[in-house]
Structure formats: structure tokens, C-alpha cells
Amino acid sequence: MHVRNPYRNPPDILLLADAYPALKACRRLTEALLKRDFNITVQIPDDRLCPPVPNRLNYILWLQDILSETLGDQIRGIDIGTGASAIYPLLACRLDSRWRFVATEIDEKSYTCALSNIGQNNLQGHIELVRATPDGPLFPFSLFPDATFDFTMCNPPFYTSKAEVEASADGKLREPKAVCTGAEVEMITPGGEAAFVKRMIDESLDSQERCRWYTSMLGKFSSLAGIVEYLNQREISNYGITEFVQGQTRRWAIIWSFTKTRLPDYLGRIRNPTIQHLMPPRNTLRQPFSTTNLSRLTAALENALANLDSVTFAPNTVQQTVAVSDDEELLLTDILISATRNSWSRAARRKAKNPNAASQSAMEIEASTVVMRCRLQIRRVVHSHDRADKQEGLVVDASWMEGQDRALFDSFVSHVMRKAEMASAE
Numbered sequence: 484m485h486v487r488n489p490y491r492n493p494p495d496i497l498l499l500a501d502a503y504p505a506l507k508a509c510r511r512l513t514e515a516l517l518k519r520d521f522n523i524t525v526q527i528p529d530d531r532l533c534p535p536v537p538n539r540l541n542y543i544l545w546l547q548d549i550l551s552e553t554l555g556d557q558i559r560g561i562d563i564g565t566g567a568s569a570i571y572p573l574l575a576c577r578l579d580s581r582w583r584f585v586a587t588e589i590d591e592k593s594y595t596c597a598l599s600n601i602g603q604n605n606l607q608g609h610i611e612l613v614r615a616t617p618d619g620p621l622f623p624f625s626l627f628p629d630a631t632f633d634f635t636m637c638n639p640p641f642y643t644s645k646a647e648v649e650a651s652a653d654g655k656l657r658e659p660k661a662v663c664t665g666a667e668v669e670m671i672t673p674g675g676e677a678a679f680v681k682r683m684i685d686e687s688l689d690s691q692e693r694c695r696w697y698t699s700m701l702g703k704f705s706s707l708a709g710i711v712e713y714l715n716q717r718e719i720s721n722y723g724i725t726e727f728v729q730g731q732t733r734r735w736a737i738i739w740s741f742t743k744t745r746l747p748d749y750l751g752r753i754r755n756p757t758i759q760h761l762m763p764p765r766n767t768l769r770q771p772f773s774t775t776n777l778s779r780l781t782a783a784l785e786n787a788l789a790n791l792d793s794v795t796f797a798p799n800t801v802q803q804t805v806a807v808s809d810d811e812e813l814l815l816t817d818i819l820i821s822a823t824r825n826s827w828s829r830a831a832r833r834k835a836k837n838p839n840a841a842s843q844s845a846m847e848i849e850a851s852t853v854v855m856r857c858r859l860q861i862r863r864v865v866h867s868h869d870r871a872d873k874q875e876g877l878v879v880d881a882s883w884m885e886g887q888d889r890a891l892f893d894s895f896v897s898h899v900m901r902k903a904e905m906a907s908a909e
């Protein structure tokens with residue numbers, strides 16, 4: 484090609500679509516990306532929403548990260564309002580053959596089209612489509628009385644009314660007009676997305692641990708505050724928030740659970756300082772250490788853990804570079820820890836000196852139950868924001884993984900960190 488021809492290097496179609504939104508609305512672009520990159524064949528009718536692949540993929544990848552430690556040969560999820568494309572189940576099942584879906588849809592045309600898309604990709608053994616009704620339950624648990632699920636997901640209809648759709652057509656609220664060629668049933672629901680998600684929260688209070696993680700995407704940042712307040716009112720403290728950023732488009736997702744499993748902060752908190760009031764308390768606590776000697780610090784930590792009789796731990800040596808905003812970190816040691824009771828508080832240590840204080844049987848019962856699981860990661864941080872004066876240091880990140888009692892985790896971390904700092908300081 485001619486040297487001055489700018490198309491000598493073919494344009495990046497996704498960047499182009501970001502700069503020229505009408506392209507995003509192009510069904511052929513979605514169909515082509517799904518075919519080329521995932522071997523998925525879909526047909527999306529012209530009068531139904533066309534899902535942008537990068538955004539939908541972001542949601543699936545986040546769920547994959549959350550479920551990455553799930554054992555077993557199946558991961559079972561529910562997609563509420565799967566749409567004509569059935570994009571979430573198709574993508575997820577193509578990416579990992581262990582995934583299974585129940586997908587719901589109220590709109591007849593989208594239901595029929597989703598059924599055909601699932602069949603065309605030979606995924607009918609992995610994805611079960613359920614015809615829902617607008618006034619019926621959002622979660623189809625009653626149809627699967629013996630099943631438990633790993634997650635629910637949803638991209639809810641987000642507008643409250645036709646007037647709101649029209650008001651947003653200039654692109655202020657969501658995607659530009661060209662993209663919003665969906666049917667009303669896809670885009671409008673009484674009370675908008677916030678009311679839809681609140682319905683899910685209400686239903687989840689009944690179904691509780693039938694599902695490990697309840698999640699939903701949110702198209703409007705303004706929905707977040709009301710939903711967090713609703714979770715707080717209902718005393719659902721185990722929740723998280725993330726954001727999906729693709730070019731100029733930003734979306735959010737909320738996640739909550741009634742189980743003891745806790746999310747690491749990188750999956751359940753957004754770092755943006757202006758919205759910290761909406762974030763759940765931190766599950767990852769960072770402690771800088773004065774020593775720069777890795778073996779000293781590792782030995783000090785292991786010694787502090789070995790001195791706690793209710794604690795078992797498994798250290799793992801790793802060498803993995805991880806990027807954290809502007810800083811680079813080297814993950815060096817990963818220690819998995821379980822505790823069967825509190826043996827680190829002052830009261831617990833006093834009791835241990837006087838074993839008659841606790842009856843034998845109570846001790847045995849306690850010892851058989853894990854009350855807290857967490858991980859300690861030793862990392863080497865390079866503070867690169869001041870490049871002239873690079874500062875290296877060792878830190879330990881303590882991440883709460885399981886338990887009901889946040890105070891127990893906090894007191895464990897402060898005990899172990901204090902002991903390790905005293906023993907490793909040079």
C-alpha cells in the first residue's frame with residue numbers, strides 16, 4: 484500500500500467504534516466479533532438491543548475472577564433477562580466448558596431468538612432457557628428446587644419511562660441514540676434499574692444461600708447510592724462494587740452474598756477516592772514493613788503464625804509481577820491461613836494459660852469449625868510515582884477470605900503484623 488495511506492496499518496475496529504458510536508450499534512460488528520473471536524454465531528433482530536461485546540465480556544471476566552477458586556466440574560449461574568442474543572451464557576460457556584446457565588426472558592420475540600442462538604451454537608446442553616413473566620419472581624429458583632447456584636447476573640432494563648429514554652437519546656444517560664434501537668420491554672421497567680435490582684435484593688433475602696453470589700450490572704452511576712443504602716437497610720453487609728470501563732463508556736456492577744465468603748478488594752471495591760462512602764469496608768489490609776529482607780520477614784511471619792495453636796497455614800513461594808495503578812509490585816509469598824478460634828486476643832492468651840477455664844468438650848467443638856480464612860501476601864512495591872527517587876519496600880497484604888466476624892479478622896491481622904514487625908525489624 485502507498486506509504487502515505489493511513490490504512491496501511493488496518494484500523495482498530497473497537498477504537499473506531501468508540502470514536503464513531505453509530506458503528507457500535509451495528510449488529511454486524513457484534514456478530515463479526517463473536518464469530519471471529521469466540522466462534523459464536525448469533526442473529527440479532529433489527530428491533531432488539533445489540534450488545535457490545537467488550538462490555539459484556541468485562542462482566543463475564545469479573546465473574547470468572549470471583550469464581551476462580553471454585554472447585555468441581557460445574558459452575559452454575561442464572562442470567563436474568565438474557566435478551567435476543569443470549570450473549571452472557573453464550574460467551575461464558577464458550578470461554579469455560581464447566582459453566583452452566585439458566586437464562587430467563589419475558590419477551591416472546593427475544594425468547595424465541597435466544598433459543599435459536601443457543602441451538603445454533605450447540606449449547607442447549609449447557610444453557611436452559613426459561614420463559615418468565617413480568618410479575619413473576621425474577622429468580623427461577625422454584626423451578627429447580629434441588630439446585631444451588633454459584634451466581635446470578637443481570638443487565639436490567641434501565642429506564643423508568645419512554646420519556647426518560649427520549650431524554651437520554653442525546654447520549655447523556657447511556658449509549659447514544661443509534662445504539663438504543665431496542666424494544667421498550669428491553670429498556671423500560673417501572674422504577675428503572677434501581678427498582679429492578681431492589682426486587683432482586685428482596686427475593687435474595689428469601690433464597691439466601693441457594694446462590695453464592697447475586698450480581699447485577701448498572702447503567703447509571705446514580706443508581707448505586709440507592710442500592711447500597713437498600714443493602715445496608717437490609718443488613719446485607721457482604722457486598723461489593725466494581726466498574727467496567729470500555730473506551731468512553733463506564734458501567735458498574737453490584738454483588739452481594741449471604742455466605743461467609745469475602746471478596747478481595749480488587750474485585751469488590753473501586754479505588755476512586757470520591758466514591759469511597761459507597762464502598763464496603765476493606766477486606767484487604769496493607770501493612771508496610773521496616774525490613775527489606777524477604778527471608779527475615781517470611782520467617783517472622785511464619786513464626787508468629789506457628790505460635791498460634793488454633794491456626795494452620797500453608798506458605799507458597801511465588802514470583803509474579805502485578806500492576807497496581809502506577810506502581811509495579813512483585814508478589815513473593817502467598818500464605819493461606821485458617822483459624823478454628825481466636826487464640827490471639829489477650830483474653831484468649833490468658834485463657835490458654837489456664838486451660839481449666841474452658842471445658843474440654845467446648846474446646847473440641849470449637850476446634851472442628853473454621854471461623855476465619857484469610858491469606859497473607861508478601862509483596863515488594865516499587866513506588867514509581869516519584870521516578871527520580873524510586874523507593875522499594877516490603878508490604879504484607881492480608882485478605883479476608885471467609886468468616887462472619889470482621890473484628891476477628893482485624894484483630895488477627897493486627898496481632899500477626901505487630902509480632903512480625905517486632906521480630907523482623909533490623
Ligand SMILES: C[S@@+](CC[C@H](N)C(=O)[O-])C[C@H]1O[C@@H](n2cnc3c(N)ncnc32)[C@H](O)[C@@H]1O
Pocket residue numbers: 532533534539563564565566567568570571587588589590593615616617618621638639640641668669670672
Ligand atoms: C437491557 S436488556 C439486556 C439483554 C442482554 N442480557 C444483554 O445484556 O444484552 C434487558 C432484558 O431483560 C428482559 N426482561 C425485562 N424484565 C424481565 C423480567 N421480569 N424477567 C426476565 N427478563 C426480563 C428484557 O426483555 C430484556 O431482554
